[in-house]
Amino acid sequence: MRLKTRFYEIEVDKPIVILNDEDAKDLGVFVSGRVKIKYNEHEITAIVDTTETLVREGEIGVLKDVHDLIKVDAGDYVEVRSASKPASVEFIKKKLDGHTLDESEIYSIIYDITNNNLSSIELSSFVTGGYINGYTIEEIVSLTTSMVKTGKQIDFGDDVVDKHCIGGVAGNRTTMIVVPIVAAAGLTIPKTSSRAITSPSGTADTMEVLSSVQFGIDEVREIVNSAGACIIWGGAVNLAPADDKIIRVEYPLSLDAEGHLLSSVMAKKMAIGSDYVLIDIPVGKGSKIATPDRARKLARNFIEIGCKLGISVECLITDGSSPIGAGIGPALEARDVLNVLNNKGPIDLMNKSLDLAGTLLELSKRVDKGKGRKMAENILSSGKALDKMKQIIELQGGDPEIKPRDIEVSDKKHVIKSKHKGKVRFIDNKCISSIARTAGAPRIKSAGIYMHVGVGDSVRLDDPLFTIYASDNNKLDDAINICEKLIPVRVGSVISDIIT
Amino acid sequence: MRLKTRFYEIEVDKPIVILNDEDAKDLGVFVSGRVKIKYNEHEITAIVDTTETLVREGEIGVLKDVHDLIKVDAGDYVEVRSASKPASVEFIKKKLDGHTLDESEIYSIIYDITNNNLSSIELSSFVTGGYINGYTIEEIVSLTTSMVKTGKQIDFGDDVVDKHCIGGVAGNRTTMIVVPIVAAAGLTIPKTSSRAITSPSGTADTMEVLSSVQFGIDEVREIVNSAGACIIWGGAVNLAPADDKIIRVEYPLSLDAEGHLLSSVMAKKMAIGSDYVLIDIPVGKGSKIATPDRARKLARNFIEIGCKLGISVECLITDGSSPIGAGIGPALEARDVLNVLNNKGPIDLMNKSLDLAGTLLELSKRVDKGKGRKMAENILSSGKALDKMKQIIELQGGDPEIKPRDIEVSDKKHVIKSKHKGKVRFIDNKCISSIARTAGAPRIKSAGIYMHVGVGDSVRLDDPLFTIYASDNNKLDDAINICEKLIPVRVGSVISDIIT
Known part of the structure; x- marks a missing residue:
């Protein structure tokens, strides 16, 4: 059938054409069916949408993607016939x-x-x-290898290590401490990280406070060849692109299929040629994995899939019941990271990072079993990790001499104080994240939360619990209002939840 | 956030807006998320699509549906904020x-x-x-009542009867014979039918050869009040509109969920106030229901759901292993129907129609058990059914005096002859349908197939098996070619399928 094109300047990342209902019937195609479109030497298959009114009989609506593929001018005629499904x-x-x-x-x-x-x-x-x-394990392995094959891959030679966190814990910014430690120990760790989707900051958002994180694949190769490491946003490198398209569909209904989580993580590790991978699985109320049983099952699956892919995987099940570190939000987290690398500040973030780095050093056989943590401590306390981080920051276009206090946080702030005397019993990750997001994080890097207390600390009446830093006064008011409703920090009471 | 509108003349039956990635991040919404849009006194919720390039920061792409809802002019500013999911x-x-x-x-x-x-x-x-x-039976009942409540309903008083066929059998045009018989017996039967989707003709397509089938709800009421019956296309009456939207999604992957089949049929019966419903479930190779077990299970579910909805349902499991009647395709089927109403022509179509009509007469208690078939025969042979059909045709704007030979069939025809001597063992519904569609049916009403033989008939070498009527010579060639490959009529051989 010959149809006259009508052009719509809409981009949908898919070759879609719009047919009049009558022409669609003549061609025997339905909504979401397919047609082959021929114009000069170009022939493509497009997905069909239909309309009663928008496109007349004898016309075909062509969106930008199809237009770019077959280079047809508006008003020209194309040859259209029905095509079978893939x-x-x-x-x-x-x-x-x-x-x-x-x-x-x-x-x-x-x-x-x-x-x-x-x-x-x-x-x-x-x-x-x-x-x-x-999915079966074999299916997950196929998903993983297929995602790798259909995307870009980088080969960094032997002894490539990586880490990944399942997420869900506020402030848990260990990557930016683990990477310089293990790179300083001579391992190659080309770390690609994500930006926040529902959290107050992803590693890529926090790293962006200190340097650029968006690089093409050749630039990444150069940085890693120089420093043995990078800390970049994975989205720009086009590793496992199918994964990103699947995530877009999972998001609206929160379809966190385990089979897909496994293949998503492993595909990105495989694409950068990882030999040893450490997975951090935080467990606890409010984190993504609620029970130790589920965490152990997930860990076993990670290890089995790694085994089939030729990657040594080790999983650490960690306490994810409350935030890690003091800062939550890009700038405040970046301050924490620099403080830890300077052998100061948040002791829990430092400890967790040393545990992870130590485990990675052992996993990659850089050091004997049982000696990884000590080696990580030495690298951190000697300042070698800080030097490595400075090198990475410089290679990624940032200021290597930046100090924690140089990092700007918002002056629109408010201190939330304890209304009781007693011990801090519980800090809710989800509530803290929600307040930090309301305050403007991760979009506004200087917004977020600074925790003055951790679980187990004793506080008096009116002692500060945490400070909110907001991007403007309206957001500050909103964030303060949420605190009243959610009660993110529980003091004194042993009640951890109220069922109504 | 205030955004400047940019207008796209695209209709998608959904309020969709396009945001720049950066603005979407600022608003905290993702693809398929939702925003509230305010313009003057109008406020609506729209679904979000995002773009890197098409719409700039500070702009919002507005498609026709949103434009029509809030009446915004291109270039005007609207107020946009994130909205929660329904x-x-x-x-x-x-x-x-x-x-x-x-x-x-x-x-x-x-x-x-x-x-x-x-x-x-x-x-x-x-x-x-x-x-x-x-779905559980309770869920299917809820699906049914919800579909009815969200669509149009018509009340025709007491003793409203209906019939439905699960489909999949070529030529099976009983509706147009059953309706006039039971209406002539004094029952009310406001029959809504579908057009073909994958078959060579739906009842609506065949009826359209004799009269119009597309009426608004008030016209339907008038026709049924006069004749006690109608035979129309259901798509125009907006009964259970959710069902049509679900079918559009089921089609691309052929998701024939039983729960949805049940609610789809029952919602349409309930919306026209049916008291008694007869369901024809053809079983056999090539029809939609392959085994008697599945048919019996489906039947029990129909009856149970009917019971919960206050509708008396009876199901007939029928032989669906080969075509019914001689004509396949709108015009050829319409000829068959008129022939049966004139007490001529395809005996199998007449018999099946009399069985169905008789059962409906008994189900609705118009006649004692065991006497329905006789009553239906009397109505047919007396010419009362033909008179009723003439009345329906006239009320629906057709020529009541139309004779079978007045119905035009294509002169582009070809007779397929037997290559063997023997008995007709098997006629494949799917192959016959596929050939009739290739010949141009249902789009071209005069195209289709006329069967010269039925299963069990003895044929000699070169006896005609069926005639193909095509819309043009190309389609005729295509249809003939398919016959060579598919062998729709098997003569002599007891092989009914070859597994390769």
Whole structure:
């Protein structure tokens, strides 16, 4: 069928065309079906949307993506015929029907996700099906290798190590301390991190206070070749791009499928050629993993998948029941990190970082079992970790001589004080994160929360519990109001939750 | 946040706005999240899409649907803030997690589907979740009543009867014979039918050969008040609109969830106030229900749901292993129907229609058990059914005096002949449908297939098996080619399928 193009300047990251209902019927295609479009030497397959009124019979609505692919001018005629679905759609159906997919079937799905060949209905169904029916270990391995194959990869040679945290703990910024310690010990650690989605800061947001974090793949190679390490935002490097597209679909319904979590983490480690990977799994009320049982099961799966991929994985199950460190929000966390590297400040953040770094040193066989923590301590106390961090900051375009006090925090602040005398019984990660976000983090780097107390501390009436730093006075008021409702820090009472 | 509108003339049946990535971050919303948009006295909630380039920071892309709702002019400023998800999204998640939903939760989802409040990701997840996890009888009842409440309803008083066929059998056009018979017996049967989606003709397509089928709700009321019956296309009457939106999502992946099939059928029956409903469940290779076991289970569910909705349901499990009647395709089927009403023509179509009509007469207590078939025969042979059909055709704007031979069929035709001598062992519904569609049906009403033989008939070498009527010579060639490959009619051989 020959149809006259009508151009719409809309970009949807997918080749979509709009047909009049009548023409769609003539072609025998339906919404989310596919047509082949031919124009001069160009031929592409596009996904169909239909309309009664917007596009007339004899016309075809062409969005920007299709326009760019076939270079058709508005008003020109294109040849349109119905096209069959990609084979991956059959494999998605197979997954929905409870069957197990083999490697080539999963590759076919991941390939079509990467290349935007699936309609949003098909992609959503795939993600939902995986969430409900789950994946076998073999399927997760296939998901991982397929995600790696369909994205960029970097080879940094031998002894490449990495760490990953499952997340959910406010202020838990160990990466920026672990990376310089293990790099100072001679290991290669090309760390790609995420930005915050629902938290007050991701490692990439915090690192951005000190340097740039957005680099192309060649720049990353240069930085890591010089320093043995980097701390960058993973989003710019295009490792495992299918993963990012899947996450966009998971987000609206919070579909945190375990099979996908596993493949998402492992694909990014595999793409940078990791040999040894340490996974931090915080457990506790308010963190992502609620029970030690679930954490142990997740850990066993990580290790088994690592084994099948040729990566040595070790998992640490950590206490995720309350925030780590004092600062929450990019600037305040960056201050904490520099303080720890200067052998000051937050002792819990320092301790956790040393445990992680020590474990990584042992895992990579840089040091004998049982001696990693001591080695990490020595590297930190000697100032070698700080020197390494300065090198990384400089290579990433920041000021290596920056001091904690140079980092600006907002002057719109308010101290929340204790209304009781007693011990701090409980600090709620989710509430603290929510208050810090309300105050403006991570968008406004100088906003966030500074904790004056930790669990177990004794406080008197009116002792400061934490300070809120907000981006403006309205946000400060909002954040203070939330504190009244949520009671993020419980003093004295042994009640940790009230069921109503 | 105040943003300058940029207008895109695209209609998507959903309030969607496009934000620049940076503004979206500032607002704390993600793809498929929601914002409230205020302009003068108008305030609406819209679903967010994001872009890096298409819309600049400080701008908001407004599609036609939003434009129509808030009447904003391009370039004007609107006030935008993040909005929470509708509660129904939580209930969808609950379903994905394997829980059972209560009536109010299901109503909330169906309400939001009807009113386009869900993003396509959310709607796809709901449909996929229902497909995988299934529904309890109570949930299906809630789906049904919710679909009815969110659509139009018509009350035709007492003794309203209806019939429905699960489909999948070529040529099975009993509705147009059953309706005039039972209406002639004094029952009210306001029949809404579908158009073909994947078959060579739906009842609405075939009826359209004889009269119009597209009427508003007031016109339907008038027709049924005069004739006690109608045979119209259901799509125009807006009964259970959520159902149509769900079907659009089911189609690309062929997600024929039983729970949804049940609620889809029953909602449409309930919306026209049916008291007695007969369901025809054809079983056999190539029809939608493959085994008698599955058919019996489906039947029991239909009856149980009917019981809970106050509708008397009876199900007939019928032989769906080969086509019914001789004609396949709108015009050829319409000829069959008129022939049967004139007491001629396809004996199998007549017999099946009399069985169905007889059962409906008994179900509605118009006649004693065991006497329905005789009553239906009398009505048909007396010409009362034909008179009733003429009345319906006239009320629906057609020519009541139309004769079978007045119905035009294409002159581009070809006779497929037997290559063997023997008995007809098997006629494949799916192959026959596929050939008829290739020939141009249902889009071209005069295209289709005429069967010269039925299962069990003895044929000699070169005896005609069926004639293909195509819309043009190219389609005729295509259809003939398919016959060579598919072998839709098997003669002599007892092999009914070859596994390769």
